[in-house]
Amino acid sequence: MDKEKSIKKMTEVMAKFVGYTGKVLPDDVTAKLRELAECETQPLAKEIYKTMFENQRLAKELNRPSCQDTGVIQFFVRCGANFPLIGELEELLREAVLQATREAPLRHNSVETFDEYNTGKNVGKGTPSVFWEIVPNSSECEMHTYMAGGGCSLPGKATVLMPGMGYEGVVKFVMDIMTSYGINACPPLLVGVGVGTSIDVASLLSKKALMRPLGSKNPNERAALTEKLLE
Numbered sequence: 001m002d003k004e005k006s007i008k009k010m011t012e013v014m015a016k017f018v019g020y021t022g023k024v025l026p027d028d029v030t031a032k033l034r035e036l037a038e039c040e041t042q043p044l045a046k047e048i049y050k051t052m053f054e055n056q057r058l059a060k061e062l063n064r065p066s067c068q069d070t071g072v073i074q075f076f077v078r079c080g081a082n083f084p085l086i087g088e089l090e091e092l093l094r095e096a097v098l099q100a101t102r103e104a105p106l107r108h109n110s111v112e113t114f115d116e117y118n119t120g121k122n123v124g125k126g127t128p129s130v131f132w133e134i135v136p137n138s139s140e141c142e143m144h145t146y147m148a149g150g151g152c153s154l155p156g157k158a159t160v161l162m163p164g165m166g167y168e169g170v171v172k173f174v175m176d177i178m179t180s181y182g183i184n185a186c187p188p189l190l191v192g193v194g195v196g197t198s199i200d201v202a203s204l205l206s207k208k209a210l211m212r213p214l215g216s217k218n219p220n221e222r223a224a225l226t227e228k229l230l231e
Contacts, residue, residue: 014096019104022065028214070106071147073128080138155181158199
């Protein structure tokens with residue numbers, strides 16, 4: 001297959017993938033929701049879970065996004081240095097978002113920050129966002145999509161903690177933020193926590209944390225303990 005055909009094929013695949021992620025939750029998220037629903041005893045909460053499952057069923061059955069806030073799309077790319085389309089990937093993903101917006105369809109969520117207008121295409125300055133990790137001596141490419149809508153990303157917060165606050169300080173900060181926002185975020189809530197050398201690094205790590213399978217543990221023993229404290 002020549003390069004032009006490869007670009008077209010990958011654009012089509014990614015457009016379908018973006019559309020699909022707006023309609024079907026990952027298997028691990030669905031399994032966790034069912035686990036939590038079985039533990040629930042309050043009538044109102046049980047009804048909310050029932051509504052969520054019905055919403056997901058209809059989204060798949062009717063082939064429609066399960067939420068109106070399909071968001072400003074972000075791609076987390078783990079790309080081999082020898083991947084044949086590495087130079088075309090960002091433009092390819094932009095075109096895939098345009099295509100998915102028309103075909104899924106996705107709600108128009110991309111708003112130019114300072115010009116204050118909706119582009120109507122889910123693309124604009126800096127959107128979709130692409131975060132790169134280059135893998136030496138590899139020709140493979142792995143991608144995660146994240147629909148960063150106002151109901152899921154805006155409640156995020158970052159801070160600089162003093163070293164003396166320890167791991168307990170991390171846990172307290174996360175819990176204080178979660179409880180202060182309450183229901184001002186869309187359920188099901190999956191909270192990504194990043195700890196790094198600076199705020200920008202920690203923020204990126206918090207998004208990457210959302211891509212981990214639910215139930216997985218950090219390979220670092222102390223980081224895993226912090227996760228347990230949070231849980």
